[in-house]
Amino acid sequence: MIKHEIIIDGSIGEGGGQVLRTSISLSAITGKPVRIENIRAGRKKPGLMRQHLTSIKAAAEICAAETHGLELRSNAISFMPGEIEGGDYRFDIGSAGGTVLVAQTILPILSHAKTPSTATILGGTHNMWAPTFDYLERAFLPLFNRMGGRTSAQLIKYGFVPAGGGEIALAVKPIQEKQALDLQERGEKTGANIIAVLANLKRDIANREIKAITKRMDIDKSQAEILHVDGPGPGNAVSVFMDYEHVTEVFIGLGQHGVRAEAVANSVVVAARDYILSEACVGPHMADQLLLPMALLAGGVFTTSDMTEHTRTNIEIIKHFLSVKISTKQLARKLWEIRVEV
């Protein structure tokens, strides 16, 4: 059977890696071949970068896809998916790869396999430009599982840039019952806590971060925790978890050489405050992540604070693969409702 390729312009919207990952996940699950052109056109370094390549290669392995142009700096790729094969996977991607990006790409795919799977991903777990493991575990997966996903994730080892050396493990069972997502209210606040992680660094850094956050936010010091972890290189991350009845959001600051602990903490506080002050259930990043499983499963509705270029692009790509109706409605200045009907 000849299947016509879906052609995606890789430069649409902000034309980043999200376009690639969304397209590849959808292609693998729907079985529709895709060709992505003008990959990251107009960027300083156009074409496929290493972090994109690792995610696409992992997806290709899972669905035995036939690929063309899958190499660094390539500006066009073809992806012809085969059958999704459940099983035990291991992806060793190095620190530059970003394990969470790979996880986000393969999670929906493995959830559509016939049999359960496990996946071990080795590399960076806390990268500056990618979502961190905390976000994946505490914020995304609960919502994904609410829609019908049956996935758990475990952090075996932390891996901070630039050394990496981290490891995450996923256990994914096939979706059985699909559930529409209804996320229009956060519900009551059920808790808030802080976790500061240190690898090969002095405890003082974590103390200062926690101090800076508790001073400016309504979180009790007893809800703060310091975690000393092993790893090849130095690393520091501080996360604020805001738990509500229907949703958890995570705000993360990554320590950097030459950046004061207080500055790292402040960036977390600013992001968390923005969220608290808005009425939206999820931030723009989570909005991007939710669209794909909603469109694939039972649809639903959620509110978000912004309608970003990223989100629009995502919607456009989903419509290439699936006949779903996605409507957006601005309810207030910082409040949008996005509805997916399947």
Added chain:
Amino acid sequence: MKKNIAIGFLGINLDNGKGAKRWERWRPSVDLCNQDDMHIDRFELIFDSKYMTIAEQVRADIKLVSPQTQVVFNEIDIDNPWDLGEVYEALFDFAALYHFDTDKENYLLHITTGTHVAQICLFLLNEAHYLPGKILQLSPPKRSKPGSSGAVSIIDLDLSKYDAIADRFERERKSDTAFLKSGIHTRNAKFNGLIDEIEHVAIRTKSPVLLSGPTGAGKSHLARRIYALKKRRRQIEGEFVEINCATLRGETAMSTLFGHKRGAYAGATKDRAGLLRAANNGMVFLDEVEELGLDEQAMILRALEEQKFYPVGSDVQVKSSFQLIAGTTVDLVHAVAEGKFREDLLARVNMWSYTLPGLSDRREDIEPNLNFELNKYSVANHRKMSFNKEARTAYLKFALSSEAKWTANFRDLAASITRLCTFADGSRIGIVSVEKEIARLKQSWRLSSDHDFEHILLSVMSQELLAHIDPFERPALANVIDMCRASQSLSQAGRRLYAVSRLGRKSTNDADRLKKYLAKFGLNWQAVNSNTALNSGQ
């Protein structure tokens, strides 16, 4: 897709680092494997065995950031990494033993780490194609983005790939060859090829150059131009000294060349430096070198080899370093056979040997040279000289015909133009002057008719081939060619040439005998006659 293979020195300072803190430092060899847009499939890490600990650490860290990169250890022994000879040799050995598979692999020579000497050696070996590939340089990440990867620059040392530079080289080269030809747009392909080669050699070699060719072919002129080119390229500092060896006869020969001490012989009233010393750090052109006496030849050889010699009557050696250009009109191999020229000196001067064709072998260059001579006269005499159209046509017609023997080659042509200009009314050369000049040229060539047979031979073979024929054979062969041209067929020529001996034979096949005789010189009936046709047609 081709694999990327990095080859580089372990940076014993830059790549070093202890504990977790090492990740806060920029370590080029690790960073190289951690680039967003480039994957290193294999990293050939070169280091002295005493730095094994650092190498092990780097290998382990590369495995973390880029698990798919294979790190290969190449241990070498270098006592002093700032010793060019030692590092070059070590790298050369590495390159010689390494199995490069350029069809399947791209090589990137990583120069960010290692001493400057190591960088230089990588450059040199790359430029000389012992190490294929491109040069790769990393720069540290910006201060504003600590922890991120540094920038990569890839440099291709193949200069011919840089259009602007290639153009410039080509322009420079063309101007150099034009320079050697004194700006004359010569058309003879063989001559132009020869000049290209000389240009190539002239700017590189300090070894002797031998220029052979008939008298007036332009040997001395070319020698002067080579000198001027080298001077222009700042490759030579001293003077240009030109000596015609035919003028060095008798007692004074030695002292002219090598100088003498006061009182060395009667008449030597004061010290004389000699021409070779005058040419220190410069160039000596010995024209008609075959005329040099055997004693002088021995001295010249010694002066060439040791750059030292004894002036006549002196016990103290003097030094002079010069490049020798020798000119000759004869076949020096033959002169050696005759015992007139030293074999060892020939071997020495024969290193770069070029034969300049005579004017009759490059008639297409007559017109450009004619223009050149006219211009030269005009400049020297502040008078713009030119032919009128009719005169020019007539002169060229004669100059290109076989009637014009040009026995002294370009010297004849130059003299002829000078006469035409001198006798011209004002600045125009008319038909009358040309007709008179043609008569004068014919007359002068008739006087030198003892060279006629050479001319007959040169009409069927090149100067080089002629040089391989014994002077003994030359008149006979010329006579045979003449007879052939005067005959209707090979058989008729044969009957005439073997008129006596054929009478004593039982069976006669004169045509066959003649054919075999001609074949000895690489000639045949058609070649001999077609050339007649060609010449008379001109």
